[in-house]
Amino acid sequence: MAKKATIYDVASLAGVSITTVSRVLNSPGQVAVLSRKKIVAAMKELNFVPKAEASARARKDFKRIGILSPFSTAPSFVQRIRSIAGALSVTDYELITYSVASEEQLAGYLSMLPVSNRIDGLIILALPVKEEEIQLFKDYNLPIVMVEISHPNVSSIEIDNFAGGKLAAEYLLSRGYKTFGFIGEGGQPAYSLHATEMRFDGYRSTLLKKGMDLPESNVSFHEYGMDHSVESVKRILSGSGKPEAIFAASDLQAVGVVKAAREMGLEVPDDIAVIGFDDIDLADYMGITTINQFLNQSGKTAVELLIEHMKDPLCAVKNISFQLNVIERYST
Amino acid sequence: MAKKATIYDVASLAGVSITTVSRVLNSPGQVAVLSRKKIVAAMKELNFVPKAEASARARKDFKRIGILSPFSTAPSFVQRIRSIAGALSVTDYELITYSVASEEQLAGYLSMLPVSNRIDGLIILALPVKEEEIQLFKDYNLPIVMVEISHPNVSSIEIDNFAGGKLAAEYLLSRGYKTFGFIGEGGQPAYSLHATEMRFDGYRSTLLKKGMDLPESNVSFHEYGMDHSVESVKRILSGSGKPEAIFAASDLQAVGVVKAAREMGLEVPDDIAVIGFDDIDLADYMGITTINQFLNQSGKTAVELLIEHMKDPLCAVKNISFQLNVIERYST
DNA sequence: TTGAAAGCGCTAACAG
């Protein structure tokens, strides 16, 4: 039985050093095309397969960052993940995506990721983590950064959803609207967040404080989905207490308002004004006024924060809060 | 970098040599009870996991699927990748994303991925692969599936872009439009595809065949980006030969048509009709007529196909072609 | 872009 080929064999066959061979495996971009060709040919000839265990041993880090997020096609998620991927693409870290579709799955990832060596750091997006799970990450020295949710002792990027609702109310008031409505996504899975509720609370309490009303009949927490949004809005706009302005807890739902208005023959913003939340690309395309939560920028910040923690285990815990602001467009 | 505990750490904490630590792992019977107790205690305190074991488990827990795609934030890419992630989330596979930003980088990945033994299967999205590179994957038994591009002897998911252009033309003709325009993304990198050109060819040739004209001045291949789309459309719509209908090679560009129309005070579809391509979510939200290429479904199919190849190396090569169809909305 | 050389974490002789 012939001995398995090693990078030494490959190197001498190709007439280069083992370093260069190693580089072909790990960062091929840094190797001259000619060298690479020779090395690949030599590998092929020798049926070379790198020994996983040897590289695991020698490797200082995995050069991999994971992102753990709910599986969702909601644009705000997609856009945030994209921005993280973008930030990562200018580093030499690989991105491993873990999409969570159930509570059990989440618990599974949370218990296994810290223990089994596969990533150098993890970004947890919009997913709640229990105290003991956090502890596990600490015990095994796997740095994490949480986005859209916070936890004591863990660095995070977040926003103040209550303040966001407040901002929406204040903005609509400043524009002179007198009657109000709200739509948001309700009945989210238990393992998810409650940003919607917080935005609602901020909105409602601010309106009340200013002596305005927010009748129950103008409020809708509905299932996720454009059709549900449109339907809810139609119901609200058909009611006797039809509002002049609606705060939609996400831009996608604001789109629902615009769609519903169009289908009912109403003009935006004259018959019905709407302000969304998130500032996804779509809001720009459709000219919807919204509250900017820096979806693109926050991904980059999260990556930087995580890498900082990876480089320096003693790095101070930071909670970065993005200041919200209204982006005024044509829907109010 | 945060470090995991090693036998060195355990050894010094327990006040013994690494050999002894190693022995309790391998032949505990040969270690004095007292030493063993101290060592076990130290291991517990440090959360020590032998690195080899961790890597072995890492290999066993998950199989890894890679996706090699151009680095792009175009919604159709993002949505397709998202759908692949979704399909994967219900399986025991990790998704590793490799974004390509240059021809060099592509060649690098293509030469190292088969050899480096880091993934168990690869989806190649919208990237051309040379014969010899395909051969390398075969030599190393790394299953691949290509999406949005095809190659002899490799399983693929694709669409007929020429037919798509034809479909757009036929649809617009059937709606009674008489004058036509086209916008698409031009000047793509050499390592990229030419779907746009093929859609254009199908569109143009069909129009000509039906005795219609497609004047040069109504055609624009512009840079990627909403602003460029809007600008191009404005130029076309300001021309003397202003068309009644435009085929946009992607939905995002169709959005550009809608935006441009709005800014020029024109009505869609009365003053200017537009049909897009892709059927991204955005098209639905904005009510844009488009050609559906099953972005969501194709990701799932690609994953299934790849897993089939991974499970059965002798699995027959399949080329799955999705039938295109027009989704009629309000923009035509 | 490349190579020399110093490890990586662990096992396995070999002494003691």
Next chain:
DNA sequence: CTGTTAGCGCTTTCAA
């Protein structure tokens, strides 16, 4: 029973 030491095959500085 325990420690010293020499590798395993690969990665990673650091210079050139």
